[in-house]
C-alpha cells in the first residue's frame with residue numbers, strides 16, 4: 001500500500017462525487033482507466049497530481065500506473081487550462097508559413113504567456129507539434145475546432161467568436 005498522503009483540500013468535493021458516480025457505472029474501472037481519466041479531465045478540466053492519486057486509491061492501483069497513462073497521452077493535461085485551449089501548431093509546415101507570428105498575436109491578444117490561463121479563466125494557450133493538417137498551414141485549434149490558413153490579422157476574430165459563444169450562454 002502506498003504511503004503518499006492524499007490531500008483533497010484543493011479538489012472540489014462535488015466534482016469528486018460526480019467522478020465517483022461515473023466509476024460506479026463501470027464494470028471494470030481498472031480496465032477502463034482511460035475512460036475514468038477522460039471523465040475526470042472533463043469534470044475538473046485537468047488532472048493534477050492529487051486527483052491522479054485519488055483515482056489510483058479509488059481503483060486500488062499504483063499512482064505510477066495512473067501517471068504513466070496520463071503522461072503517455074498528449075490529450076491529458078496535468079496543468080490547469082482555460083475553458084478553451086488555444087493550440088497553435090509549430091510543426092514545420094505551419095512554422096514556415098508564419099505560425100510564430102500567429103502564436104505571438106494570440107499571446108498578445110490574451111495578455112498571457114504560453115501555458116498560462118487568462119484572468120477570466122476562458123483561454124489558455126499552448127504550442128503543439130504537427131497535428132496532421134499541413135495542407136491548411138498554418139493552423140490553430142480551439143477545442144475541437146480547426147482554423148486553417150491562419151494569419152495574425154485573423155486572430156482577434158477567431159478569439160471573439162469564442163467570447164461571443166460564451167456571451168450567448
Ligand code: FES
Nearest residue numbers: 089091094130133
Ligand atoms: S505542421 Fe502544422 S499541421 Fe502539420
